[in-house]
Amino acid sequence: MQLLIEGIFNGISIGAVLLIAALGLAIVFGLMGVINLAHGELMMLGAYTTFVVQNGFRQIGGPLLETYIFFALIAAFFVAALAGLVLERGVIRYLYGRPLETLLATWGVSLILQQFVRSVSWQLVIGLVIFCALFFGALWAISKRSNFYRIRNWAIAILAVLGAKISWEIAAALGRRFGLALTQPWFGAQNVDVTAPSWLRGGVVLMGFQLPYVRLFIIALTLICVVGIYLFLGRSPWGLRIRAVTQNRSMSACLGIPTAKVDALTFALGSGLAGIAGCAISLLGSVGPNTGQNYIVDAFMVVVVGGVGKLVGTLVAALAIGTINYLVGSGTLALISTPIQPLVDFFTFFATTSMAKVMVFALIIAFLQVRPAGIFPQKGRMVDA
Amino acid sequence: MTRRLGRRKFLLYGSATLGTSVLLKACGNTTTTDANVAGSPTATTTSAASGDTIKVGILHSLSGTMAISEKSVVDAEQLAIEEINQAGGVLGKQIQAVVEDGASDWPTFAEKARKLIDQDRVVTIFGCWTSASRKAVLPVFEDKQHMLWYPVQYEGQECSNNIFYTGAAPNQQIEPSVDWLLENKGREFFLVGSDYVFPRTANTIIKAQLEAKGGTVVGEDYLPLGNTEVTPIITKIRQALPNGGVIYNTLNGDSNVAFFKQMQGAGLGPDRYPVMSVSIAEEEVKAIGVEYLKGHYAAWNYFQTVDTPANQKFVEAFKAKYGSNRVTNDPMEAAYIAVYLWKQAVEKAGTADDLEKVRMAAYGLSFDAPEGRVTMNPNHHISKVVRIGEVRDDGLFEIISSTDGAVDPLPWNQFVADTKGFACDWSDRNKGGKFKLDA
Numbered sequence: 001m002q003l004l005i006e007g008i009f010n011g012i013s014i015g016a017v018l019l020i021a022a023l024g025l026a027i028v029f030g031l032m033g034v035i036n037l038a039h040g041e042l043m044m045l046g047a048y049t050t051f052v053v054q055n056g057f058r059q060i061g062g063p064l065l066e067t068y069i070f071f072a073l074i075a076a077f078f079v080a081a082l083a084g085l086v087l088e089r090g091v092i093r094y095l096y097g098r099p100l101e102t103l104l105a106t107w108g109v110s111l112i113l114q115q116f117v118r119s120v121s122w123q124l125v126i127g128l129v130i131f132c133a134l135f136f137g138a139l140w141a142i143s144k145r146s147n148f149y150r151i152r153n154w155a156i157a158i159l160a161v162l163g164a165k166i167s168w169e170i171a172a173a174l175g176r177r178f179g180l181a182l183t184q185p186w187f188g189a190q191n192v193d194v195t196a197p198s199w200l201r202g203g204v205v206l207m208g209f210q211l212p213y214v215r216l217f218i219i220a221l222t223l224i225c226v227v228g229i230y231l232f233l234g235r236s237p238w239g240l241r242i243r244a245v246t247q248n249r250s251m252s253a254c255l256g257i258p259t260a261k262v263d264a265l266t267f268a269l270g271s272g273l274a275g276i277a278g279c280a281i282s283l284l285g286s287v288g289p290n291t292g293q294n295y296i297v298d299a300f301m302v303v304v305v306g307g308v309g310k311l312v313g314t315l316v317a318a319l320a321i322g323t324i325n326y327l328v329g330s331g332t333l334a335l336i337s338t339p340i341q342p343l344v345d346f347f348t349f350f351a352t353t354s355m356a357k358v359m360v361f362a363l364i365i366a367f368l369q370v371r372p373a374g375i376f377p378q379k380g381r382m383v384d385a
Numbered sequence: 386m387t388r389r390l391g392r393r394k395f396l397l398y399g400s401a402t403l404g405t406s407v408l409l410k411a412c413g414n415t416t417t418t419d420a421n422v423a424g425s426p427t428a429t430t431t432s433a434a435s436g437d438t439i440k441v442g443i444l445h446s447l448s449g450t451m452a453i454s455e456k457s458v459v460d461a462e463q464l465a466i467e468e469i470n471q472a473g474g475v476l477g478k479q480i481q482a483v484v485e486d487g488a489s490d491w492p493t494f495a496e497k498a499r500k501l502i503d504q505d506r507v508v509t510i511f512g513c514w515t516s517a518s519r520k521a522v523l524p525v526f527e528d529k530q531h532m533l534w535y536p537v538q539y540e541g542q543e544c545s546n547n548i549f550y551t552g553a554a555p556n557q558q559i560e561p562s563v564d565w566l567l568e569n570k571g572r573e574f575f576l577v578g579s580d581y582v583f584p585r586t587a588n589t590i591i592k593a594q595l596e597a598k599g600g601t602v603v604g605e606d607y608l609p610l611g612n613t614e615v616t617p618i619i620t621k622i623r624q625a626l627p628n629g630g631v632i633y634n635t636l637n638g639d640s641n642v643a644f645f646k647q648m649q650g651a652g653l654g655p656d657r658y659p660v661m662s663v664s665i666a667e668e669e670v671k672a673i674g675v676e677y678l679k680g681h682y683a684a685w686n687y688f689q690t691v692d693t694p695a696n697q698k699f700v701e702a703f704k705a706k707y708g709s710n711r712v713t714n715d716p717m718e719a720a721y722i723a724v725y726l727w728k729q730a731v732e733k734a735g736t737a738d739d740l741e742k743v744r745m746a747a748y749g750l751s752f753d754a755p756e757g758r759v760t761m762n763p764n765h766h767i768s769k770v771v772r773i774g775e776v777r778d779d780g781l782f783e784i785i786s787s788t789d790g791a792v793d794p795l796p797w798n799q800f801v802a803d804t805k806g807f808a809c810d811w812s813d814r815n816k817g818g819k820f821k822l823d824a
Contacts, residue, residue, distance in 0.1 A: 010616050017614070118452070184708050189452045191642060193674035201676070203650055209623065212650025284650075285613035286642035288672070290450060294611045294639060329617030331624075353608050353617055354580045 002207050007323070007332050013215040015322025016222040020280050021295045022302040022314055023225055024273030029300075030309035031246045032266055034092060035099055038106040039299060040292025041113040042271045045083055046076035046278025047287040048117060051192050066197045069279070073221075076275035083113075084271020088264050096263070114289045118189045122182045127171030134163040191288030200283065214283045221280055225273060226315060232269075233311075242266050246309070305364055307374025316375055321360060329356030438481040439474075439737050441466070441727075442501035444512030444522075449489025450611075450638070454716070455514045457668060458536060459484065460707055461717035462511050465724035468702065475728050476737065483507055491521035498522040502531050508737045509534065511723055514716070516540060516582050523548070532740050534727060536720035538663065538685075540586035544796040544809035544818040549747065550766045551719040551726065551759075553686050554794040555590050561771040562661055562684035563594050565786055566631050570659050573630040575622050576605035577644065584635035587663070591633060593800035608636060613643035619651045622658070629657030637664050645677040655680030666714030670780045678776040685715040686769045687756035688782040696755035712781070713755075722754040726761060748812050758791065763812035766794030 025039045050072040057068035087109060095102045142148060142155050175183045196214055203212040233239040244252040245262045253259045281295065302321060306313030327333045334347035350359045371377070443462055445455035466480045474480060483505045487494040494513065501507050502525070509532045513519045516539055526533050526547040538553040566574070574595060578584025584607065592602055604625040606618045622632065636644055641664070648658070660681045667689050670678055689700060689712055699721065703713050726747065731737045734746035751760045760768045768791035774782025797804040797819065810816040 006620065010620065014614055014616055115448070180708050189456045190668055191453065191639065191672035193642075193672055195674045195676050196646075201649060203652055205652070209620075210650075210652035212647065212652075214646075214650050281613070284643060284646055286639040286672070288453065288639060290453075290611065290639060294613050325614070326617055326620075330620040331617075332620070352606050353612065353615075356617065357609060357612075 002209075003332060003335065005207060006209055007327055007330075009211060010326045010330070011323030012319060013212075013219060013322070014326050015319035016215070016219045017281065017284065018298055018302050018322055019315060019318035020218065020222045020225060020273075020277040022299040022306075022318060023222075023229065024270040024277065025299045026303045026306070026309075026311060026314040027229070027273065028267055028270035029303055030311075030314075031242060032096075032263065033099065034096075034106075034267070035103045036092075036106050036270070037103060037296065038087065038110040038113065039270075039274050040294075040296035041110040042080045042084060042274035042292070043278035043281065043295060044113070044117065044287075044289065044292040046080045046275030047194065047282040047291050048187065048192070048278075049076040049079045049275065050279045050282045051187075051194050051287050054194055066199060069197055069200070069283075073276055073279050076279040077272040078275075080275025080278065081268040081272030084274070085264060085268045087271070088267040092267065093260070093263065110292065114292075117187050118289050119185055120187065121185045123171050123175045126174060126182070127167045130170055131163045131167035134166060135159050138163070189289065191286045194282040194287050196283045218280045218283070221276070225276060226311070229273070230311060238262075238265060301364060305367065305374055307376040307378065309378045310374070310376040313374055313376035321364075324363065325356055325360050328359050329353045437478050439476070439478045439731075440481050440483055440505060440507045442498075442505065442507035442510035442512065443482050443484045444487055444494065444497055444501060444510050445514065446489040446518075447484075447486040451487075451489040451514055451518075453638070454668075455487075457711075457714070457717055458514065458720045460711075461703070461713070461721045462724055464703055464706055465721045467706075469724065469728055475731050476735070478737075480728075487512070487518060491515075491517050494518040495521045495525050498525045498533075499529075502529050508532075508731075508740070509727055509743075511536070511720060511727075513537070519543075519548070530740065532744065534720075534723035536723050537716045538719075540583045540590075541796050541798055542586065542801075542804060544764055544766075544811075546744075546765070546811050546818060548765060549723065549726070549761070550794075550796070551723040552716060553769065553771070554766050554796050555587065555798055556795045557686065557766075557769055557771055557792050558663055558684050559587055559590060560594060560800070561788060561792070562663070562682075562773060563591055563600075563633070564598070565684075565773050566633070566659075566661055567595075567598060567600055570631050570661075571629075572600045573603050573626060574600055575603055575625055575630060575632045576635070577618060577622075577632060578605070578607050578635035579637045579640060580607040580609050581637075583637070587635050588633075590798050590800055593798075593802070597800060603630065608640045608644075610637065611639055613639060615640070615644050615647050618644075619647060619653065622653065623651070626658070632658055632660045634660050634662040635664065636662075641665060641669065642673045645673055645681070649677050666716070667712035667781060668714050670776055670782075671712060675776065675778065675780045679778065681776055682785075683774050683776070683782060684771065685774065685782075686771060687713075687715045687718040687754075688772060688774045688784055689713045690774070690781050690784060691756055691772070693753075693755060693757060695753050699755040715756075718755050722752055722756075722759060722767075725752055725754075726750055726759075726767075730761075745812070760791065762794055764794060764796055764809035765811060766796055768793045 021043065025036065028034050028036045028039070053072040053075050054068050057065045091105050091109060092102055095105060138159050139155065200213045200217055203210040233242060241257050241262050244257055245259050249259055285291070285294070302318045303314055305321065306317035328347065328350050329352065331348065331351035334344050334351050337343040337347060350356055443459055445459050446452050447456060447459070463482060466482050469475060470479050483501060485497040485501055487497055498510060501510055511534045513522060513533070513535050514537050519535055522533065523545060527545065531547060533548045534551060535548050536551050538558050539550070541555045576588045576591060578588055588605060595602060604621055606621060608615065634644070662681065662683045665683050666685060699718070700713055704711060729750050729752060730743050730747035733750065734742040736742055747761050748763045749761065751758055757770050762768060770791050771788045772784050773786040775785050777783045796809050797807040799805055806822050807819050808822050809818050810820070811818070
């Protein structure tokens, strides 16, 4: 009995982490068909935001410190959503309908983001700001000229080089002048620590084992996110527009739905959810440049198994994978099948974390042979669009 | 018409690209001279070698997964080089470091090692962190009869003529820590590690040692590198050790963070489940969070809290150069002493270019390192003190146990049946890397 309850609870808690990581991806991948390999890095941005907010509250101190996590959640949502918006406007909108190109482009973005958090310092930020001001300012000034389109390419080439040179020189000079104050990285290549507020540490004891508060918090948070997304997509006018664009883009455009705005909004929403996920996982695991990499494969696994474009599929898949992972990895299955010796041997063989992962992947491959489109496949005329 | 336009466009873009590359190159040259000031170790100094400099190579991961750990080792090596240069250099010449990025990719390490040796003509190389990268460059160094200084504790079972190991061998870290646990913390062990060569070899040694000394292993589990879901392991630990016991942790990287956070959440605290780690040093404590680690243990040869004059000087110099929030740790210190030992060997040999002479000169050299006095043995490892530290409130380690004197290194493990009774001695060609002891 205790084994069962423990199995169910731990399965759900692993599943909740998978689900919250996959939720934003399910929206972006499911509704827009964009394979966003930078999803993990958006999670990482959320985790770093949590770290920054935590340190801000530490400076203030006092009883407010215990509540930092709520502010961090909100901040993480908006930071990641903003980053997602920039990503969509800057890169992805040029690549709609070309999944392989988006895959490569977002992978590049993910590498850039990883290196960015490693090396970001005041010097770098100042250099970037000066470059942007010079480059875009000058471009804007030139765009007033009547022959702009003739000299555009020339202008961009020259401005880019000049702007880079000037901003580099200024940043380097500032770096020499002020030394470590400017050149010291904000975060560095090392991981940084996020500490859960004291009321989230420890756990409630139940029948001989302890449920960590952090896990309960994440389960609750995941639940709120799922319900929120469900209501947003199902009940709000923008949700209706998103669903319409998903089903038939050109028809929606004909009917006056601003499809570009809908795309941007959907992507920002998915990114914001990644930010929340990042905040949640920072309580459980690490916050570092590689944080996102640890979750991206699992997130895609959940979305694909669930059936692309179906929230309920994502939910079921996350819980199922979480539970199987736990039952196999912890050796519970081996324990349950005690009377039948071959089964015991079989499950004992897989009862390490590494081997459990192997088994889960094998099961997924087998499952996708039977149902290639996932647990709840998308139905309708536009399925393959 | 269209063709002409095309040609004109081609010319236009071509000249633009050319101009860009020329300008960028100009920028590039300024960066290399600023490398030390701007604190960007990625820049490679490539100015032509002149008569008054000695070139050495630094080969670590500055990008990729391992950059997290290896960047600070580069910092320590550059600090040592700067100090030596300021004190007049080696043999009256300034040391010039050529930094290469192994990019956490083992074939890249081998390629860059070859490049440093053939193209840059460095006289020695300081580098590598993971055993995988060391195994990847080993054939290059043996083929070219060149010299590598390797600064990280490792699993042993190797003794190359071309590598000087300044980190701990298992009998200078793992074995004493197991002895200490048996004496002070209990006889039932649970082994947790990452799923690759170091933890698996280390655990083989621990299991053999426990068998010889009357301890038991009640369970073991390996996490894939980077995995952060440790719930199944925690369940196993609770089932195998219902009343508490020792956990021996050889996890590497991100998994550690998840492990300690989730252990605390599940109520397995250091009072009943003390964890002994061999890959967690001052930098990692900062990254995981003191709240989660307080009261747990680590085994190293060096902690920032070691009380020696040499260490005070080292810590102060490091903080002055890289910022007061930085900490020093064992691999950084091992890299720092590697540079100094190389300098001593070169001065004793009277040459930096004749590697055979430098190598022979290195045997028996002693140096007052931050961790205490260390001595280079003919088996290419150094004798060093072993310490056990407990994490305290400020994120540094309280040293609660240390060996009386320096422990002599044994690269071939004496608990594992395959290597029992073997030793290594490169001062005698007839003995070499692996020979059977008579006794």
